[in-house]
Amino acid sequence: MRIIRSSDFTEGRWRNGMGVSWDIASDPPGTDDFGWRFAIARIEADVPFSNYPLVDRIFTLIEGNGLDLAFEGHRSLAVHRRFVPHPYPCDVPTSCRLRDGPCRALNLFVRRGAWRAVADVLSSGADLAHPGPILLFALQGAADVNGHALAEGDAAIASDAITADTEGFLYAARLSPS
Secondary structure: OEEEOHHHOEEEEOOOOOOEEEEEEEEOOOOOOOOEEEEEEEEOOOOEOOOOOOEEEEEEEEEOOOEEEEEOOOOOEEEOOOOOEEEEEOOOOEEEEEOOOOEEEEEEEEEOOOEEEEEEEEOOOEEEEEEEEEEEEEEEOOEEEOOEEEOOOOEEEEEEEEEEEEOOEEEEEEEEEO
């Protein structure tokens, strides 16, 4: 299992230049042509989101009072509760409207046709077995995963299986090749 401390996240700009993000991990690392990418975004204003052709996203509010996502030609999505994963396609033009101040979101991007992802938020002990990568993020409170301590805001990448115990909320996304 690979532990990624929050202090090791790489700060950057959104693809469209409209915001700040922190890359946690990607495959392959450090390229725009990723199979999957795990990152945090800070949203400080009503802005359009970056467009990623043939990519799906799981968007999870982790800080702030929420926002509304408007998808061109589709129904909008109210994101008003923290720690609830919301999947949607990144190649539909999307804009957001903040409800009451800045927000931060955890994003998992997966290349359509290459990867599929399912994300859950765990609030107690759990055992997960999965044949591919399992991406973890300590949303609130510390977590113990396979005997390794994750502080709030830390991430990890596990393979095959995890045993986790959390005093708060732990994000767990299971990736599978398509």
